Amino acid sequence: MITGWLPPDASSYGRDIDSVFRLILYVVGAWFILAEGLLVAFVYRYRRRAGVGARHITGETARQAAWILVPAAVVLMLDLAIDNAGAGAWREVKEEMPVSQLEVKVTAMQFAWVFTYPGPDGKFGTADDLTSAGKLHVPMGAVVRLDLSSLDVIHSFAVPNLRLRQDVVPGRTIPAWFKATRPGTYEIECTELCGEYHYRMRASLIVQTPAEYQAWAHKHWPAAKKSAQVDDRRLMAAAQ
């Protein structure tokens, strides 16, 4: 019911992040209901009634204190379970960088995203680099590596459908990766306040089947179809 509010997941690791979310939801949901339930029950049950006084309970004896210390011990255990699940997903998404099939440089600036492809030769800084403002085309099933940098202030590269978010900080190049699992067009947003037109700093992620992606690539990189075909086979293999 609550997880239904999340936008559809279109990445390989989205499911792992969502399962951490779900674990936390069940754990804290149960505690929340327990605590609120007790609170409401006590407020009702122990409301002032004529002739019934309060009991002098200090909670200082071990037997009484157990009512709060035992729940705290259980919470400690659950905390560690949440930490453990969270650490696993985090390692996968942020710490370990899988071998990528496509590398794109992402440059953030007030108030636009610019994507630079290495072109058919697979190298940046050569004549066949392709630059696209506002549209990031990627093939489904391929591991895409992004190298994020900013020309001015801090931005944040976010694609809710991918469960991907990474701040982009001037003076550094920060890597990120994803593998899209569903074709479609998804919103790329800046989610760090970056100035007057922050709210317009959006772009599109276009996830295509490998064949469609190749068609797009060929159209824009007519110079070197040969090496692009080498790419084809790698992408096809990756998609399977």
Place this chain on the structure above:
Amino acid sequence: METHQQPEPGFLRRYVFSSDHKTIAKQYLGIALFMSLVGGWTAYAIRWQLAWPATVVPGYGVVGQQFYNALVTMHGTIMVFFVAMPLLLGAFGNFCIPLMVGAEDMAFPRLNMLSVWTFFVATLVLLASFFVPGGAAASGWTGYAPLSDNPAYTHVVWGQTLWILALALEFASFLMGGVNFLTTALNLRAPGMTLWRLPLMVWFELNGTVLFLLSVGPLIAGAVMLLVDRLLGAGFYLPAKGGDPLLWEHLFWFFGHPEVYVIAMPGFGIMLEILPVFARKPIFAYRTIVWSAIVADGLSLIVWAHHMFISGMDPRLATPFSITTILISVPFVIIVFAMIATLWGGSLEFPSAMLFALGGLASFLLGGVTGIFLGSQSSDIYLHGTYFVVAHFHYTMFPVTFFAGFAGLYYWYPKMFGRMMNERLGKLHFWLTFSGFYLTFIPLFLAGLGGTPRRIYMPSEYVLYKPLQPLQVLATAGALLMLLGQLPFVINFLASLVRGRAAERNPWRANTLEWTVASPPPHGNFAGEPTVFRGAYDYSLPGRTTDWAPQDTPEPATLAAAG
């Protein structure tokens, strides 16, 4: 300590340049309440814009994107630094600490006066920043550099500089106040007032104060560097000049996270003080609560980087900070369960003060548990920077600031002003505030789950969030209800000053020392130095005719012999 009554000073020294902690408390209270109106006014414009984008906001006109950014920046700054701090520390800390420990005033009354006047200047500087060319600061209440650093990025020149100055003055003010709180509570305690007999309100004010003193230093250094960057072009935070933007984030959050607890602690102190009075029962596990608060304070100093999981810092730092963050739930579970256990077996009364204390507790629970989602490094990747964060921190900060703050006002108003507030208006105020609050922020949790980013001028323009627009409208309806709900309070507060029923010494039949003196207490507080014989929570002791026992009444044995 002198045992005679001090002479009453003249008008100016009594009401304006007073060094009496009670007057200073009221001055802080006045500024805090005024600034909460300003903060509420910014919230109103923000919420209107989000529900009905680019329409005329009644009383404002159309809110543009630049002004919108200034509004969200100033809303956060005002509510945290110019409402929560002066209300919970400035007003309640100043009023309660000397009275509760049995002192005639603060340890350094003139320093205390300097503190409130410094804060007054800070407030003027902040308010002035709305009216300077370029408008108020627009880089968020967190002031992330380089956005806040180089005016070229926001076109805000004076506004941001005044923002830094106002915060610097505010920190200076609360440093002076903090020194006073600490010294007074430790050195001016009346005979018999041992540390383990201190009311929890005093313990929690101390916890907040010590935490503030420990954490604010790095941010002061950070703010000076930001100021030097802006005025002299130093470049501490500008990569082009060899600086690093993440330095600001670390310095800001090293203070910024403990700051949450600086505010939460006094808020909890108020709720903890009120629950036993209206449950007619001792607080459950007094010492365990105090130790838990100290542990929470200590932990809060090593959790700051949970605001920075995705900031670009080394990702291997995330998991250690996630562990410390989530561990903070343990001391808070103890405190919250102790509060609930205090109700168990009680004889509960529900005046406005108790309603607000219970409402604060019930609401903080949701704020606390939703923090786990954000403290977990992995689910934070998705939720970071969304309305889920906005809803979460309003569910923590609003209960400790406003629910607890109002609880404290309804509770101590008779002592502060010598008159009772109207209970019917108080209850109306509670139910309007409570329902408006839930109607505002429950939809925002859902908008956040849907991914809606905060600080966005027009979320309705996004493909993903257009369908979620009804949530924004609901939230605005809630905010309007909540703002409307403050009318009964304003009327009640002002009218009771002149028309309220005269308050007796101890209208709530409470145990702490402030209720043993006249309402309002005279200059110098106590006619003679009080002697303390017991802890603050001896309610419903068996074998007594009354169900309370003020701290200055002798042990039961003596009393039984006397009676």
